[in-house]
Amino acid sequence: MLFCEKYGKAIDFLLEKSNIAVRYRVTRELCDGSNPNDLENLQEELIYSERAVRLINCLKNRKEYHGSTLYAVENSLNMLVDMGFQYGKGFSEFDEVINELADEARELPVDKNHVLRHLSHIVVVPFLLRAGFRDEWVKEFTIKRICLIHDFVTLNQYDIYDDISKYKSIPKCFRNRPIVRPDLYENGWFKIPLEYDIYGFACLMPELTVDLQSKVNDIISYILDSRFQAIKDGYGILADKKRYWTMGWDPKPTDLRKDYRCNPILLKLDLLGRFSVAANSEWFT
Missing domain, CATH: 1.20.5 (Single alpha-helices involved in coiled-coils or other helix-helix interfaces)
Known part of the structure; x- marks a missing residue:
């Protein structure tokens, strides 16, 4: 039975009351595009909508x-x-x-001496995957990220911070944040998982080998560990020879005890629910 047949009243409500994006996605994804003419008309309306x-x-x-x-x-x-x-x-x-x-x-050119040298690729590749783009270099980059991060998480290290007394001239606005160990972003290759990575892994998961899927699940298990939850939100500060950088992008699940905002919770449920190890976790259930 199609989803739209089982939940007809809810579907009818969404198709009647929602904006064009919701109506298009409901028709394509929940009703399986069962009426091609309706889907084509909705797609045209979506393309020419003001927001799009x-x-x-x-x-x-x-x-x-x-x-x-x-x-x-x-x-x-x-x-x-x-x-x-x-x-x-x-x-x-x-x-x-x-x-x-x-x-x-x-x-993209990369600055070989910059701690953020690969950040643009780390940001854009997962979202190209999310858009349905599957050129080989995009998949290869994502697999490289899986292997690099997996090598780190299997060390079972959660103490990711350096001794702040070793660093001088830290900007005053950064002084309440810890400094991430430089070996964890050597040559701009972040070994700690970033939220961008998780989006890429989620998109590519069904296409990965069993071995790579297992590695991704190990990474997700690391993220779900209570010791990872204790890490500073946004990780902390990056340091290079010339300056300091404040970073974010940690993939921690929303702490339901502290954050009851609907949008972040739904985003995390949608993202992490794509991994069986997360969907069966205490946080998810």
């Missing part, structure tokens, strides 16, 4: 990969995917932008 046009424009005119505005790829691209845009699914303008973005990202 604006986000496509922001993605076309992107100014950065990581940032807080709509001109940062991580925001505009993810919002489009949330609305239902997928590579190779009839969104021709979206496909063109994704191809251009992927070509650009693949050739």
Whole structure:
């Protein structure tokens, strides 16, 4: 029985009361696109919706990969995917932008002496996967991240901080945050898992070998451990020879005892629920 047949009243409510993005995704994903004509009409309405046009424009005119505005790829691209845009699914303008973005990202220059040298790739690759893009280099990068992080988490280390007294001239606004051990981001390759990584792993999980799936589950188990939950939110500070950087991007599950906001909880449930080890965990259930 199709989901839409079992939950007909709920589906009817969503199709009647919701915005175009919800109506399109309900028809495509919950009703399995059972009426192709309806789906085609909804897709056209979605493409020309005011919000979609604006986000496509922001993605076309992107100014950065990581940032807080709509001109940062991580925001505009993810919002489009949330609305239902997928590579190779009839969104021709979206496909063109994704191809251009992927070509650009693949050739990104890296500063060999910078602690954030690979951050742009770490940010953009998972979201290309989330958009349905599957070029081989994107998959290879993600597998490299899986293996690198797995090598670290199997050491069972949760003390990730350095002795702050070794560091000088820390900006005053950073002094209440710990310094992450430099060996954990040597040459810009973060060994600790970042939230971006988890999105990439979730997208690629069904396509991985059994061995790689096992490694991903080991990484998720590390994240779910109470010792990881005790790590400072956002990890802490990165240090290089010239300056300090404050970081975020930790993938800790939302602490349901402290945070009852609906949106973060739903996002974490949706993300971590894609991994069996998380779906069967005490946090999830």
